[in-house]
Amino acid sequence: MNLWTRAVRAELRKLFTTRLWWGMAIAVLLSGAAFALLFAFVFTSAAVEGPQGAGAPTTDGALAKSVFTGGLQIGYLLTLSVGVLTIGSEYRHQTITATFLAVPRRVRVMTAKVAALLVIGAFYGVLSLAGAVGAGSLALSAKGHAPFADSTIWRTLALSLLVLGLWALIGLGAGILIPNQVAALLISVAVAWIVEPVLGLVLALTDWGKSVSPYLPSRATTAMLDTSTGGFDNQPVAQLSWWAGALVLTAYAVVMAGLGTWRTVRADIS
Template sequence: MINAVKSELRKFFTTRLWWGMAIGIFVAAALFAALFALSYTSEGMGGAGGPGGMEGGEVQIANSVYTSGLGIGYLLLLTIGVMQIGSEYRHKTITGTFLSTPRRVQAIGAKIIALLVLGAVYGLISLVGSVAVGAPILAMNDFSPFPDIEVLRSLALALLALGLWALIGFGVGVLIPNQVAALLVGIGFAWIVEPLLGFGLSFWEFGREHLVKYFPSQATNAMVDTVTMAGPNAPENLSWWAAALVLLAWAAVLAGLGALRATRQDVA
């Protein structure tokens, strides 16, 4: 298994994709951290020093600043997850993968472990960018960069969230054999469909209280305990541990179905 995992990581890090993604996630994290830090520390912007219509304490403000690039991060990890398996089917290299690792369960397990490692690596890159930019801005505006140990917990959960999004991408990439279609469906749902659906359901009491909080993006935000929307139509958030279990369930179901299909289907 260790050799199979090394092989999967080598496949990824020997392409130019990895450093392009690394630069993108670092820059996005730094820019969003600067934007959010300046917004939350500006005077007259609403409750708790944040923009109007938002609420949260110093811990939530620090969490929001340091994980502000998480939305871009999980889209990139979703893309990596899709491409990690989708490119194999697209370029017909999956046959060689299964020949080099005859036990398909082991081969698919190696891909899953590799994706978790990639999630942690890119998560660290994202957090380095956001903390390096966000912490000084908070400090210069008389906000504590690390007001409580809960901030460190949120940073660790951000790493877990990115790994789980990579597994979600893996599941989508197997269940939709066409790589381009899988990318369009996965990114389109996470970036466009889910936010619009969540916004629409927020005006329905049952949807606001019982549905929206179980969406993967909503669960991701709840995991890291960020500043939340205020108002009568604001959806309820799960506690951080419940949100982590929800996102884990999404990843387990999609990755599990993908793994089941990959281990049973015929390949050319």
């Protein structure tokens, strides 16, 4: 077993030997199921009402995508938090020194953290989808809809796993660039949950903003999942194709994780 593989296993062990992982696992599973049921009820009711539900998906395939990915709104906030805590807790408790002494090459340590966070994101993604697909399929079937009518639903489900991993990497970068762990956590969640979605709404109200809004992280996430209601609002806005959304969100993750790695490699560790 090479040193990089050992470093990845060590990073995974740091999470899975604490109580944090199973607490978040339960939260992700239950939130996925709860949001799927909520979205199924809201969208199927809107479809029945007709014109008042104009913002609701109009086909069984689009409906299933929105229902199955509804819980990711909470899921990617949780993996964002995991990304912040992964590095923030090391600086806060000064265990980063021991980590770099065990693996002297800092780039190897940081790439191991990146790989571990992608695995962790996929793990939580599986749990979120297990709850969402299980509960959502039952709810949609009970309402007379075919939950797997569109073959592209499988692509959306697969990309959901990547979404959570990419948001974890964004959290990793934020945890390094903002020295205080508590501040990094609060700022990251506030920006992702409140500031950035509201900014997207404001930009969508202006002509020039409509061309910028699709490139914001939450809008790119919605595009990547190929859903029209994947954000925190139901306002119709221009949306990228799924692959363009994937590239944009990946770019955010690469920039944030890259800046964090660059800072960590160059900074003095006491």
